[in-house]
Amino acid sequence: MSTVPEPELILEEDDFWEKYKTPLLAGTGLFVACALGFGVWTATTQAKAEAAAREFAQADSIESWENVVSAHPGSMPAADAILRIAAAQRDAGELDKSTASFRQFVELFPEHPLAGGALLGVAQNQDAAGQSAEARATCQSVVTTYPDSFAAPYAAYMEAEILLRDFQKDEARRSFNMVTTQFPSSPVARMAAGQLSRLGPDSAAGSPR
Secondary structure, rough: OOOOOOHHHHHHHHHHHHHHHHHHHHHHHHHHHHHHHHHHHHHHHHHHHHHHHHHHHHHOHHHHHHHHHHOOOHHHHHHHHHHHHHHHHOOOOOOOHHHHHHHHHHHHHHOOOOOOHHHOOOOOOOHHOOOOHHHHHHHHHHHHHHOOOOHHHHHHHHHHHHHHHHHHHHHHHHHHHHHHHHHOOOOOHHHHHHHHHOOOOOOOHHOOO
């Protein structure tokens, strides 16, 4: 059986190639260009990530952390640098600046695992500044916005402590109780249970109806 193509078939293949070779070659070139472009993009992205990580590792001051943030916006090293800045500012007693940095972190990285912790940092700064009502509101925001974060039970416990310190025993009792029921496996659940034991029963529960 002959395997030589028929002359008509050869002519049809030649016609097909002549007719479509330009778009076919253009499509192949586009694919190659895209593949090369993706390779360059991947290499560039990796290089930028490595540079950001290297600069963050070498940074040891607010100024150097700020350089990381400005040079590598949106990167994980930039996120870490903002948290370092906020902590350093708080340690220096610059609570307003620290609060602004924590809020910047939450705004830029709302899905970051430490976003709830940054918002808790805002509450701690507010409490340190004597703004107990604002601190309580921020603690509530941590619990409602980031209920599954590590910071949520600590925020709930902090709110209860503020209430207790402000002599709102019944409200504090309810907040401590929420910690034990909503976050039973958290490290602060046992502390909340201890506070409930010391506070005793709710005064409203024992009052005559």
